[in-house]
Amino acid sequence: MPTQSFTLDDLRRVLLEAAGADENVDLDGDILDTDFEELSYESLAILETCGRIEREYGISLDDSVVTEAKTPRALLSLVNTQLAGLPTAA
Amino acid sequence: MSTAIPRTVVTGLGIAAPNGLGTADYWAATRAGKSGIARITRFDPSSYPARLAGEVPGFHAADHLPNRLLAQTDRMTRLALVAADWALADAGAVPADLPAYDMGVVTASSSGGFEFGQGELRNLWSRGSQYVSAYQSFAWFYAVNSGQISIRNGMKGPSGVVVSDQAGGLDALAHARRQIRKGTRLIMSGSIDASICPWGWVAQLAGGRLTTEQEPERAYLPFDAAASGHVPAEGGALLVLESERSAAERGARVYGEIAGYGATFDPAPGSGRPPGLRKAIEIALADAGVDAGDVDVVFADAAAVPELDRAEADALNAVFGPHGVPVTAPKTMTGRLYSGAAPLDVATALLAARDGLVPATTNVDPDTSYDLDLVTDPRPADLHTALVLARGECGFNSALVVRTP
Numbered sequence: 001m002p003t004q005s006f007t008l009d010d011l012r013r014v015l016l017e018a019a020g021a022d023e024n025v026d027l028d029g030d031i032l033d034t035d036f037e038e039l040s041y042e043s044l045a046i047l048e049t050c051g052r053i054e055r056e057y058g059i060s061l062d063d064s065v066v067t068e069a070k071t072p073r074a075l076l077s078l079v080n081t082q083l084a085g086l087p088t089a090a
Numbered sequence: 091m092s093t094a095i096p097r098t099v100v101t102g103l104g105i106a107a108p109n110g111l112g113t114a115d116y117w118a119a120t121r122a123g124k125s126g127i128a129r130i131t132r133f134d135p136s137s138y139p140a141r142l143a144g145e146v147p148g149f150h151a152a153d154h155l156p157n158r159l160l161a162q163t164d165r166m167t168r169l170a171l172v173a174a175d176w177a178l179a180d181a182g183a184v185p186a187d188l189p190a191y192d193m194g195v196v197t198a199s200s201s202g203g204f205e206f207g208q209g210e211l212r213n214l215w216s217r218g219s220q221y222v223s224a225y226q227s228f229a230w231f232y233a234v235n236s237g238q239i240s241i242r243n244g245m246k247g248p249s250g251v252v253v254s255d256q257a258g259g260l261d262a263l264a265h266a267r268r269q270i271r272k273g274t275r276l277i278m279s280g281s282i283d284a285s286i287c288p289w290g291w292v293a294q295l296a297g298g299r300l301t302t303e304q305e306p307e308r309a310y311l312p313f314d315a316a317a318s319g320h321v322p323a324e325g326g327a328l329l330v331l332e333s334e335r336s337a338a339e340r341g342a343r344v345y346g347e348i349a350g351y352g353a354t355f356d357p358a359p360g361s362g363r364p365p366g367l368r369k370a371i372e373i374a375l376a377d378a379g380v381d382a383g384d385v386d387v388v389f390a391d392a393a394a395v396p397e398l399d400r401a402e403a404d405a406l407n408a409v410f411g412p413h414g415v416p417v418t419a420p421k422t423m424t425g426r427l428y429s430g431a432a433p434l435d436v437a438t439a440l441l442a443a444r445d446g447l448v449p450a451t452t453n454v455d456p457d458t459s460y461d462l463d464l465v466t467d468p469r470p471a472d473l474h475t476a477l478v479l480a481r482g483e484c485g486f487n488s489a490l491v492v493r494t495p
Contacts, residue, residue: 020161051220
């Protein structure tokens, strides 16, 4: 089984489920390095997003992720690090 | 320099009621005596003793609000945000054009965001804490409507929430007036309540004041010998309140003035002392500088619990004399909106004065022993001073006088 990874499209989907999207923000655009705040996601939206990622992918993200991961790229990296550390299924 | 207390006027109305969404629909229905009370549709009520409610019809939040707000809001907040938008539009006030700290929000709430809370508690019990929305941290709070309206419209001035059951709707308007007297130009005030969900329902049932009557026309009958309790409802009104000067500077149309207010608390049961409603009315009239004879119409609290109807009639008769003033309860067309009821009554009083028509108390065959001039058919009248009453469970009494030119 290939290593499961969390992509930008996955993040877009979870963000939409968790908090919707601001009408002035193009979530489908090049947002990898755009601050969540600029995408109109406040800390609570990121907290909710992280909670959903944890549930769906069976990982555990430290609470500090919410404050440290300022951009989609940073969050993807943290999630994928966690996923890589999971024991792979037989 | 004048030291007169600045007057607080109403310049905008935003209404969401069971018999009409938006001011035009609501007022057309209310003039015509059209009711919004029916069997509950928002959940299956068959297993509950009370099955009727006043539900706000035709409200699709996604038509009015960005989806960013949908994930984090209860129904009452969605209704409140939209009603606030309507009130601002009606007032011709554009928040972006006014200084942020010159605008505030003071609402009332009786139950908070029950339906949102119910969903998250269900997640907690059935799936575990990691399934509870982060937005549960505020979405069910009493203060959430004030907060969300403040954020959406950039209103950073004095804000807050009042929690005193049905009386809260008037207490909020009075607190808004206080803030305007202290110098804030504009306050969005009033209330929208909504808790028609199973959890909200059992909470209301526990209060013991709901009718179990199944026929909508026979269910909510204040001041009628057949009174059997009330029908719960959702909705209310948000009002743009401004200092008279601010309204004049904007050239705004003025519906009327919040002219007087009084609030009392009932003595402990068994004390032998009289309930406080009469005193609240007297304080409000004195505050407005009017005599009982100046009052053209009373919008009653209308509990439809015989003992409470008696207490209200006694208070009115003590102040105005038997049959001394026209009394009406248009909420017989909506059910009781809890903290949303009195702001809706205030809005209704302003519309009634504008059009010279007292809306009716529907379906009620008045028990003559109450000695009230209950308006049971729409009654044309020249209206300038209206008294609105609201009582909250556990002893809150509030009275508010609105005056129109």
